């Protein structure tokens with residue numbers, strides 16, 4: 001979500017004659033796009049402020065702005081504490097950036113703004129094949145640990161016509177894969193339902209793959225499963241955050257589903273789309289989580305066999321209910337539980353990746369690998385990262401233009417897959 005907001009900010013600024021540069025020391029304008037989903041991300045931001053203050057002192061003409069969740073949370077306070085700040089804006093007010101830039105005094109634009117759903121904003125995308133597309137903003141769910149409804153506001157969906165127009169334009173510009181973005185895409189309601197939106201997008205010529213994040217299990221319907229099955233372009237991957245295998249903890253989290261209904265949905269999905277890959281999020285050490293709750297999470301991992309997980313220790317977020325709950329779990333216990341969760345999943349992921357050995361998989365090529373420039377990297381429809389060598393007889397300039405390739409998996413490892421290109 002934040003990455004795409006950054007693309008929009010860069011798109012607007014390009015229209016104003018700015019260019020992106022890597023070195024803050026020589027920038028005319030610095031905008032920090034912040035995240036406060038966990039305490040660590042927030043700390044990173046605050047520790048960067050001292051450096052910015054020094055830069056501004058050296059070069060008073062430098063403009064500094066803040067956006068994202070911390071800007072939204074802090075409002076005018078951010079300027080009271082950091083006088084060198086020039087402006088701040090929440091993610092629903094990106095379109096006000098040009099006005100904020102031209103203001104002589106500090107301005108904050110952090111109010112809820114319905115215009116975000118109908119304003120077509122230019123995005124400066126760093127990739128000519130895969131594109132992120134916002135379909136909705138905000139969230140109404142108020143999970144007891146989550147700051148998003150307070151920082152990104154209530155749910156607002158973009159009308160489907162605006163989304164289709166953007167997707168068609170991306171297709172005309174050569175994009176092959178789009179990822180639809182929203183805090184809870186399943187509750188999308190922009191004059192059609194989310195399954196209907198998938199069916200509309202499935203008809204856009206030129207787009208070969210459609211992904212979406214994130215889904216809330218309570219709104220994950222059979223109608224959506226059917227659209228995923230029937231619209232061929234919808235990728236064989238879904239990210240469905242479980243958070244805990246204990247129904248008691250899910251209640252404390254205000255997730256509004258229990259483990260049994262989650263499991264039922266997963267079983268239904270796997271029966272309808274047998275090659276689907278499912279990934280999830282897990283929180284270790286939520287307030288009140290007992291040893292037996294944690295054991296249920298481990299049991300859930302073994303029962304469902306996710307393709308991958310994102311697991312984190314619970315982190316207190318200001319303004320959320322869970323912050324005030326009794327029975328906060330000791331940091332050491334949280335760390336131990338997190339380690340156990342990760343180790344359990346590592347074994348499952350490795351087993352699943354090994355089972356793919358000798359399978360031929362179509363990948364959308366990302367380019368040369370950043371960790372090993374001799375290798376190339378691409379993603380399967382199931383969102384698995386696959387490294388491979390480009391055949392020697394394909395010159396670099398041709399290789400760079402290849403979008404789709406069939407790759408035979410030769411080695412399945414814990415965090416990635418190694419393959420060889422299949423010719424012909």
Ligand code: SF4
Nearest residue numbers: 139141142143146148
């Ligand atoms: S659904 Fe997601 S974004 Fe919304 S409150 Fe829950 S965790 Fe936060």
